[in-house]
Amino acid sequence: MWRLANILLFVIVALAPSGLDSYVGVVGSPATEPALAIIVNHANPVENFSYEDLRKIFLGERSHWPNGRRITLVMLDPSQPERKVVLRDIYGMSEKDLNNHFIQGVFSGEVFVSPKTLANSADVLKFVFNVPGAIGYVLASDVDSSVKVLRVDGRLPDDKDYRFRLGARPGN
Amino acid sequence: MFFSPRSVVGLSKDRLARRMVAEHIAPMALLLVVAMLMAGSVRAQQASVLDSDKQTIELLVRRIDQLEARIAQLESGKSPASGATATAAASPPAEPARAAQEPPTEPSEPQRADLSKTLLNIRGFGDITFHRDTAKGEHFDPGIGTLTGNTTSFSLGQLDMFVTSDISDRFKFLSEIVFEAGLDNSFGVDVERYLLQYSPSDYFNVSVGRYHTAIGYYNTAYHHSTWLQTTTGRPFLFAFEDSGGILPIHNVGVSATGLIPSGGLGLHYVAEVGNGRSSSSPNVEAVQNRVDENSGKSFNLALYVRPSAVRGLQAGFSVYHDHLTPIGLPNISENIFAVHAIFIRPSFEWLNETLLVRHALNGTSRVFETPGFYTQLSKRFGSYRPYFRYQYVNASDVEPVFPQVGLMHGPSFGLRYDPSESVTLKLQYDYTDLRHQTPINGVATQLGFTF
Numbered sequence: 027m028w029r030l031a032n033i034l035l036f037v038i039v040a041l042a043p044s045g046l047d048s049y050v051g052v053v054g055s056p057a058t059e060p061a062l063a064i065i066v067n068h069a070n071p072v073e074n075f076s077y078e079d080l081r082k083i084f085l086g087e088r089s090h091w092p093n094g095r096r097i098t099l100v101m102l103d104p105s106q107p108e109r110k111v112v113l114r115d116i117y118g119m120s121e122k123d124l125n126n127h128f129i130q131g132v133f134s135g136e137v138f139v140s141p142k143t144l145a146n147s148a149d150v151l152k153f154v155f156n157v158p159g160a161i162g163y164v165l166a167s168d169v170d171s172s173v174k175v176l177r178v179d180g181r182l183p184d185d186k187d188y189r190f191r192l193g194a195r196p197g198n
Numbered sequence: 199m200f201f202s203p204r205s206v207v208g209l210s211k212d213r214l215a216r217r218m219v220a221e222h223i224a225p226m227a228l229l230l231v232v233a234m235l236m237a238g239s240v241r242a243q244q245a246s247v248l249d250s251d252k253q254t255i256e257l258l259v260r261r262i263d264q265l266e267a268r269i270a271q272l273e274s275g276k277s278p279a280s281g282a283t284a285t286a287a288a289s290p291p292a293e294p295a296r297a298a299q300e301p302p303t304e305p306s307e308p309q310r311a312d313l314s315k316t317l318l319n320i321r322g323f324g325d326i327t328f329h330r331d332t333a334k335g336e337h338f339d340p341g342i343g344t345l346t347g348n349t350t351s352f353s354l355g356q357l358d359m360f361v362t363s364d365i366s367d368r369f370k371f372l373s374e375i376v377f378e379a380g381l382d383n384s385f386g387v388d389v390e391r392y393l394l395q396y397s398p399s400d401y402f403n404v405s406v407g408r409y410h411t412a413i414g415y416y417n418t419a420y421h422h423s424t425w426l427q428t429t430t431g432r433p434f435l436f437a438f439e440d441s442g443g444i445l446p447i448h449n450v451g452v453s454a455t456g457l458i459p460s461g462g463l464g465l466h467y468v469a470e471v472g473n474g475r476s477s478s479s480p481n482v483e484a485v486q487n488r489v490d491e492n493s494g495k496s497f498n499l500a501l502y503v504r505p506s507a508v509r510g511l512q513a514g515f516s517v518y519h520d521h522l523t524p525i526g527l528p529n530i531s532e533n534i535f536a537v538h539a540i541f542i543r544p545s546f547e548w549l550n551e552t553l554l555v556r557h558a559l560n561g562t563s564r565v566f567e568t569p570g571f572y573t574q575l576s577k578r579f580g581s582y583r584p585y586f587r588y589q590y591v592n593a594s595d596v597e598p599v600f601p602q603v604g605l606m607h608g609p610s611f612g613l614r615y616d617p618s619e620s621v622t623l624k625l626q627y628d629y630t631d632l633r634h635q636t637p638i639n640g641v642a643t644q645l646g647f648t649f
Contacts (some may be wrong), residue, residue: 087402094399135395
């Protein structure tokens, strides 16, 4: 039995998660990189989100806003660089992992609705403008007055320590 | 007064002519003039009508042109990726004043109102397995997680049609319809899940229908698809009822789930009330879909945490209680205690579950306790994921509800390869030690897919 336990312990140590999996997020990214704005409808009373809460929304682990309205997550097409930032900095997943996450989430009943995918920032702006419960992301430079930009951990895209930037790497 | 014939004639001619002019020609001329005037008026009116029609036609043609241009504009602006959601983006943000007068609507509402369109979302899962082991006769094969014969076989796995429907903002229908071949090679159809879900908030969601009982972790995480699972089959602890499993995997009743405000701890609850499993005879359907064999109901309560500080960790426990009424035996009080701790990240997986099934015969001191556990480890290297599982279950040979189970334990080693996002190929070796029987060696190769 001890031998089996030792073998098991060895296997666990050998298979322990690598540094990539334990990656948490981007802190202190250079402000010169284009920032990604998290946008919601103007009717949404939320102004600020913690990074963890935002992550839960993007994972589909939260289904309703505090005002009771259903959350509708909108993602950009996989070809868009903004999506790569979201996969890296919010999900910490590859496209395949994200796909599996939502298939399994819907299958197990934990995720109510999969994200909607739109082709470009203009479509995302239109969608968020029209759907009160929507949340999405676009480059901060693409944002117009039709939507509201959320603070994440109290910071806006113009702030120095804002998390989500194109090209920023973990630990930068 | 007398007139000469000539004079009379001459007079008559003049008078006649005047009279004719006065009595006939003038009116006729007048009539003709009037008629001509009227005809002119009619022609004028006809011309006016024609002009009006022409204007109308021109307007209509212009309108058609406008509509055709609008359709072309909409069609050109509708990208393939946006799909159904493109219809949602009706008002451009460049016109906020105009859009502000039109209350924004949810994108799918018009579709929901359109009864000519289906609300169904369908995803399918399937697998085909080639397997061989050293067992004799009909037995449980850990390689495929179900009952099998003793020959080398290609086996069609469950064809799982997973159907969901967003009925409204807060109601959703979910079902799993499974086509499965039995040991007699004939296909049967089972409705494995059949749920109407009401989701008013993150703190309270309720489902009514047939569900997978929230005992432990595996049963509500993987359901009927092998494609989602790392291994070729379910752990024996979570084998389906018709595959000789020891748990009430399915239940019919009400299930409530939700968050408990707990900050970063991420505490969740599950509370279930259902018919429980049948126990009157091993030959009856295990899941009491329509008629409960007794009026007592099963209860299950589960609590688990997902702390935000350790991403991928879930730990919790569940307590299940039911009252069984087997024929020829005293009634049985059934309690199932389960504890789990799992750690899953995209490239690493470590599942640990242990449980105890306790059957107490009422009116006697006889209690049968069946412990079991499994641990499963895997790590992904690109498209490859080697894995290891050790499982154990130890039931008494005279266990009143599942006497066929006995002792079963042993390791499984395998490799999962994902050549594409939707197809997976697995190779697994199993060694299973049994009480009073020769150990079983088995190999299985499985092709799993989703569509």
